[in-house]
Amino acid sequence: MLRLEDVRRSFQLGPVTTEVLHGVNLNVVRGDLMSIMGPSGSGKTTLMNIIGLLDRPSSGTCWIEERDIANLRDDELSALRNRKIGFVFQSFHLLSQLSAIENVCLPLVYRGTTRGAARKRAGTLLEQVGMGQRKNHRPSQLSGGQKQRVAIARALVGNPALLLADEPTGALDPETTADVMDLLLKLNTEQGVTILIITHDSLVAAQCIRQMQIHQGRLIEQTASGEDV
Amino acid sequence: MRVFSVLIFNGREAVSSLRRNGLRTILGLIGVIIGVSSVIAMVSLGEMAKQQARKQFEALGTDLVVIRNNQGQGQSGIGIADALQLADKEASILNSAPRILGNGSFRYGGKEVGYGSIQGVTRAFAGVSKLPLKEGRFVTIFDVNQNYTVVGHTIAEKMLATGTSDLLGELIELNGILFTVIGILDHYEESYALPVHVGANESVFIPITTSRRIDSNQPIDVIIAVADRSIDHETAKSDIQKYLNSVTPQGQFDITTAKELIAQMEQQMGIFTLLLGAVGSISLVVGGIGVMNIMLVSVAERRMEIAIRRALGARKRDIRSQFLIESIILTTAGGIFGTGLGLVATWGISRFTNWDFLISWISVSSGLGTAVGVGLFFGFQPAHQASQLDPIAGLQGN
Incomplete structure (x- = not known):
């Protein structure tokens, strides 16, 4: 479903070129629940930006559902991001001026769904994440855990191929972290949502079926027994 | 279909954003209101003066011919x-x-x-x-x-x-x-x-x-x-x-008909009206620059929001239209209020000078049209800037 082959990404900072990703290979299949762990500066965010179609590799190939993203125009990339990727961010990134349900509607709006249909679908998603009662609340009226539930509903509203969560529990207390993780695991097991979590919390990573480490720009998959592959 | 529903959505968002930033919106509005009302008042003043001069001719008779011995x-x-x-x-x-x-x-x-x-x-x-x-x-x-x-x-x-x-x-x-x-x-x-x-x-x-x-x-x-x-x-x-x-x-005689004089007068008055309109337009341009300033501040403040929208699948043109619609709504609203104020000012001038009150529809339509144009022209740069923001940098908050 998502495949990276020898992906490299380097940045030009003045005269110096720094390579952040040194040939990353990754194959995500439908229904995966996967974590990528790594210290800061390891290239986590760069990798996430490429997987999330916000950035393109300097070399190597990235396929999403057998489409090579290298040759896509910015508009096509936006459209693909809209349909295939659902983002969940560490600091939620809900638009403060919009209510919960309006936030959830956003991906559908940019897809051209009518207002009525979008609100209906968004309402269903909010029910699923347990936020049906607070759909007209503004983000400022919600707790951290509630905001993240709304963000998860927003990520899933467009039925994406991949839910990409960047430190989804980074801003939450342990109790709420457990709640949010339960929700993600449930979505994976019950609805088969493909989930990739980028985290540096080993407890979060441990709950995922496939676990990866990123270290100095290279990705290493660990087997369930803890051995590197 | 998609374009249409995104436009409607952007329009609603623009209105709520303008309402949220009440003071800033009012300041931007004032600039446009003054600009549009001065265009309308100035052009109407010119038209009224023309009308008044024509009336004087008509009182004497448009059928006069003056023969001057040279x-x-x-x-x-x-x-x-x-x-x-x-x-x-x-x-x-x-x-x-x-x-x-x-x-x-x-x-x-x-x-x-x-x-x-x-x-x-x-x-x-x-x-x-x-x-x-x-x-x-x-x-x-x-x-x-x-x-x-x-x-x-x-x-x-x-x-x-x-x-x-x-x-x-x-x-x-x-x-x-x-x-x-x-x-x-x-x-x-x-x-x-x-x-x-x-x-x-x-x-x-x-x-x-x-x-x-x-x-x-x-x-x-x-x-x-x-x-x-x-x-x-x-x-x-x-x-x-x-x-x-x-x-x-x-x-040797100079023969001048009243009609020639009227035509001459109307030509002069036309130039006069154009000049007044140009003077009025200066304040409209100043108002437009005010709008541009406001929009640039708004774009700078909303970098994160723009990045989030882009991550959720908004295309560059969706972002551009969102901000462009916001500035057009701002200037159009300014245009409508400005038209009202311009007409009131024209009425006041007509009372003061004892001239016949006259609404110059050309000035009203051009005042409103220019207001929309000002929104488009001065809103384009900020909107374009918004659309070109790098979503990665925006999401990281820098």
């Missing part, structure tokens, strides 16, 4: 009989009012009561130049060679100041010759619609034949003719030229 002193020019016969000989001319202009000092009761024009005219002259008679009568053709005079307002006042209660029948000395006062004029308002300076208040009017009798060298300086309205003014003009050529082959 010959030097000492030349007799056209004769009185020929000048009067213009109307009889040419079917396109209904009436003609020649004038012999002299000047001198006026004495009454042994005292000097003025120095001014002695105008030798006929009854028709009072009609075409709208001389206001207060008492008595004007000179007529029956007064041929008679020493009768009609005195202007200022002269009459001075005569009354000597203690006389009734001026009619009194004798006045004009350049040492005694004349009987047969009429008194009211105050005369000079009209620029008549291209002949009358100066009736400081003048006395005598029969044209008397003028010629007193000084046979004084030529006719001007003939005010009345053309038939149903005949094209160019035809009337060429008829007059032909007639003048036949009676005084060596004569």
